[in-house]
Amino acid sequence: MEAVAPRSVAVIQAIGIAATLVYGVAIAWVYVTQPRTIAELKNAAAVQANVYTVDDARFALGLKAFRDRQYRIAINQFAAADPANRDPKTQFLIASSHYALGKGRVYDDDDEFAAALVAVDRCLQATPNGSYTIDDASLGLEYTSAEALRERLRQGLEVTPGDFNPFASGTGAAP
């Protein structure tokens, strides 16, 4: 036979159960996600709570730098705008900036292409269907599809006989 607890005690017990569960889950989540800084922790929590948004002001600065072909500045601004690396458009533009910096007439820069590949992979991971196409024609991008850009980056990172041809351009055919 169960004892009947006074209402106030039952309320405290219910609050205790809820608080313990929420706090316990939060601690387990912190140990699983392993944030390195308080800012990272805040971003990860915002993503988890579905309230994460890109910093519009930083994104606009990045876009302006991108249009002015100041790709290093653009990368920094885009990275600051999307610290959790969750926005596909921002990640695609970071990848495009690295691609623009790494693409060469004689050879491609492997470091820039590797960084671009990481960013384009993050872009595709952040999309629900694993596919992304940017719809802003004013940017004058060589590749508007993330999959096509990734393929181009992969080809650029592979060592092929064409890499030793000084007359061949490093770029492939754009879709």
Next chain:
Amino acid sequence: MNVALRQHVVLPLILLTAALLGGLRFALPDLEMRFVAPPLTTLLLGSLLVVLYARSGLLNISRDWLGVERTTLENASNGLTLAALFIATIQIFNAVLPEDTLFFSLFAVGFGLVFWNNLFVPVRPDRLVKSLAGLLLAAFVAKYVFLASLFAPGDSITRSVLQSLVRGVTLGTVQGVAYAPATGYTAFLGFALYLCGLWLASPPRDPDADRLYDLLASSDRLSQRDRARLLAAFRGETVDAALVESDEEHST
């Protein structure tokens, strides 16, 4: 009301905070956070210690925590508190055990032997908490004062000599892990919170029970007469008859 608030809200939150801080480290040089999961050995030590808590009476599960005579809500709340205590216990070992393999093994074996020994001796809950606090504090000092200063980065000649000496004595098996001093502060806070949690979870002291424990623990200090009276009381006999019997035995 206050007791309910303490047992169902404050206590589990204190224990969970101790659990959170137990695995928190700050890496040099940027004070980046690292949340270190507890090694398997700490689970074994934690289990042993919780058994010791139950055996010493610090946690009397059926009397104070769980049972059919309690409401479902109370059982659920108490069950969660006990789970939080177990997790906090594991994490406290995670905090105070050195991360170097050699010292980790030494400390873990030391803790295990002390707990194993305590399983077979009668121990009062408050004294168990005191001895545990001393043990954990010793491990804390060894890890965060001695080993941390020994393996702290820097160009001190004395430190280099000591490091070489320790590595030489241990045949190079000691590889110190250097964390920022903030790690020690958070570990100490976790340790203090864990002890607060234990104090909150322990049953209220009964002076009569304490006196009885002291009497039985040091029965050799009792006179023959007092011992006879005590035994008579246990047997349910009248004290006078026991005293007469004791005097007769004494005279023969």
